[in-house]
Amino acid sequence: MKRYIKFLATSALFILLYSCTETIDIDFNDFDNQYVIEGNVSTDEAPLISITSTINFDEPNEFPGVPGARVTLTDDLGNIDVLDEISTGLFSKDGFIGQEGRTYSLSVELNNELFSSVCKIPNQVMLDSISIEKEEASIWSDVDADSIYNVFVYFQDPIEVDNYYFFVEYVNGEQVRSFPMSDEYSDGEYLDWELHTHDRELNVGDVVTVEMRCISEDVFEYLRDLDQDNGMSATPTNPITNIQNATLGYFSAHTSQRLELIIEE
């Protein structure tokens, strides 16, 4: 809903349809490098904690891992797990699966700094089904009219509970896009949400997988603000992290459920 309203409110910049663009060089200010911690504990797969770092704007988009951290996960029963560094800056633990309703604490010790966060896995909401529809070309389309498809998700939102969802769309196993959404304006409804995109091409035979995660409110806000990273805002900013002592990154403990379908003629 908010996305729609925001979209409406900024659509007044219709004038941009008649504008031109060109790339320019910016003289960037100096900065102190920041660690970026992304932690995910899922009910469906092993946890994955990645530690990377900021890089200069002009460098290629390769974000090397930061090695040497000690990463632990503690649950609200007091079970402590030290994670293994499975590749540089990437931590996991075989056999560790998150439990619905349980609270997890993340702790990262790195170069004498301590970063920590706490997150509770919300109750699961079941994703009933997904469908896909071919879309008519419109002014919003950026790609060929023949290859625009929209994915719909169908599920019952629990009434009188604030629910936050994160839909991740994979095409042939690759994460393509994601949608943080909330039930703020649709509480208790049977929902048929469109994962609205206008610039993603699909072809016959592609396997589309949708993962629905039930996430906590602070993670939802982080992912939403990460999504709205654009040049129009007067106060673009870093999303507010839920990790203490850190500037960038998040820790999400969430449920996970996947459904898939194949694009047909």
Add this chain to the structure above:
Amino acid sequence: MNRILLICVLLLGSIFTVRAQNKFSISGSITDSGNGETLIGTTVYLKEQPTLGTITNAYGFYSISAPEDDYTLVVSFIGYENYEKEIHLTSDLRMDVALHPNNQQLTEVVVSSKKKNSNVTSVKMGVEKLNPKDVESLPVLLGEQDVVRTLTLTPGVKTTGDGSGGMFVRGGNNSQNMILLDEATVYNSSHMMGFFSTFNSDAIKDLTMYKGTAPAEYGGRLSSVMDIKMKEGNNRDYHVGGGIGLLYSKLNVEGPIVKDKGSFFVAGRRTYADLFMRMSPDEDINGNELYFYDLNLKANYKINDNNRIYVSGYFGRDVMSSQDVFGMDWGNETGTVRWNHVWGSKLFSNSTFIYSEYMYRMNANFGNLNMGLRSEINNINLKQDFMYFLNSKNTLSFGLFGTRGTMIPGQVEVDDDSTLHPEDLEDRYYWEYGAYISEEWKINSRLTVVAGLRANGFNLVGEGDFYSYDEDGLVTDTTHYSSGENVKGYLNLEPRFNIAYVLNDKNSLKFSYARNTQNLHLIQNSTTSMPTDMWVPSSQNVKTEISDQISGGYFKNFNDDKFQFSGELYYKWMQNQIDLRDGADIFGNELIEGEFLYGKGRAYGLELMVKKTSGKMSGWVSYTLSKTEKQIDEVNNGKWYDARQDATHDISVVAMYKLSPKWDLSASWVFNTGNAVTFPTAKYQANNDVAFYYTERNGYRMPDYHRLDIGATCKLKKTEKFESSLNFGIYNAYGRKNAFLIDFDVAEDDPTRTEATKTFLFTFMPSITYNFKF
């Protein structure tokens, strides 16, 4: 502050110590003999006692007091023949004068309509003034001689370039300008993202802008007042004027309702860029609409010498839509009814009823979802103003005002079968009221003082739920107030003080102090001003914005008043300024006040201008050196930082050249330092995507903005009965690609890189307009 109050009291007290001895007054109104329009700012004086002079007020009325004697009354106004008449003053005299336009002088280029050295001798500073007599010699911008646009080319006024309707006066924000059209507040002052001003120049009789130094009768905004008066219409003959252009056409009709007693004026404009779009074979373009139209209406009737009624209105709409998937329209409406009454020969009264409204409406179709929204802000206003021409040294202005305002944020409407439950934002109601008194005191032939005091009250009232917030912007308490119940009130006293010391008739020094307050706040979450920007009232959380400005200036004329020089310095302190929290969510947010941060601001600068007012070549060069900063505890670690509109250098060069009786040429060039903006400093990876790392707010600059516009006017025909001319113009003549916005993203052709992309709008825009009048 107390000292200033004391001075005000002393000045007001001084009125009653001046004793009148066998003095009589001469009063009346000054009009144009050709069309009956009243003339504002006409000089009226007695030849034998030149210091016993005055200028006509906003309704063309004047009043002079002098001892019993024989005099010669002189009325003079540039562009008109001087009027002289011998009078025998033995009792109060009523002298209404109709001035004859002076065609000889009209062929000269006149930039200032005032007495040649009134810029030096007037007590006003931080003021720019234009009237229709000047229009003939304005530069051509987008095919039109636009009065409002021309005003923004003066020092201390900054526009933010293409595609943003903003105007920034002495470091103030876009929302801190009061725009009055026949006394009605106009909330949104531009059409088509700032490419056209809201006001049809054909309909404007007089325009004055005060850069924070307005007299006490004005209030409600921190930075500036733009006071626009519409034409009344010809009360002798019917006339039709108009223009046909590439972008739009306009038409105006004026004439008598009752000859010499009453007249009307109607003007309208409409753009038709969208008609060209429809001709395009490209489906992406021909299904779009993009146009605006506006209407100005005014009528007046002179009941007798002492009573006159005016009714005026404005209606404007911008419309844009695209292929049934998106539509939006927005605009202002104003209506003003006024009654001028002269009590005796010294007391002039004006009673005003005003309605003004701004609304926007939009709807969109997202395939399976239709949405719509209508939002509005309006106010009803009653005002009573008096001008008391006490004696030759003192003129007193005082008045009362009361406003009822309503803000309707509107409810998002969706299809009946939609699963969305839109939130209904509550309407907000307020009262704003107060009184003012201002006195102009000519202490001697060199020293003039204007001192005034304005009291401004504001009350936010129910019905509704009102919230309190903690430091982090989270709700701590909700209180329900019933209809009309007081939620929060503010009372502010605003002293104003202007002093002019005339060294000789070519040089003067001026000083001014003014406090201004503002209780309606515009929230913008974008780098450009949008029709959807939201107004919020002062409340228990949002406090009255307050500014205190001191300014001083030196004014000099040289070469027989052909050149005017002005240099002004100002320093402004601003309290209770509003900015947004990082990542603020303002659209459709009931708890919007939780997204605000409060701090202070300061602005200071130097403004220089040299103006050539007559001769074949006329125009001006203006330069502003300034700094505008904000300090908010939660932003940039509480350090002072550059406000978005901060511009170190701002230059305007305007030149008009009279090539021949047939051809006029004009050119204007503007330059300003780019806005302060927030750019990312580095990048990182999050959620499988590239994200940007921001280190500080407003730590970067947009590229410098500069642009040259050129224009030419060719008079095709000029007779008593018919006039026509052609305007040619080129906007952005050397095709500068001024940045409208800069965004950062993964390069389209290479996903391993990121790039900064500049969006720019029109680089080179020609225009032709055919104007006629009969």
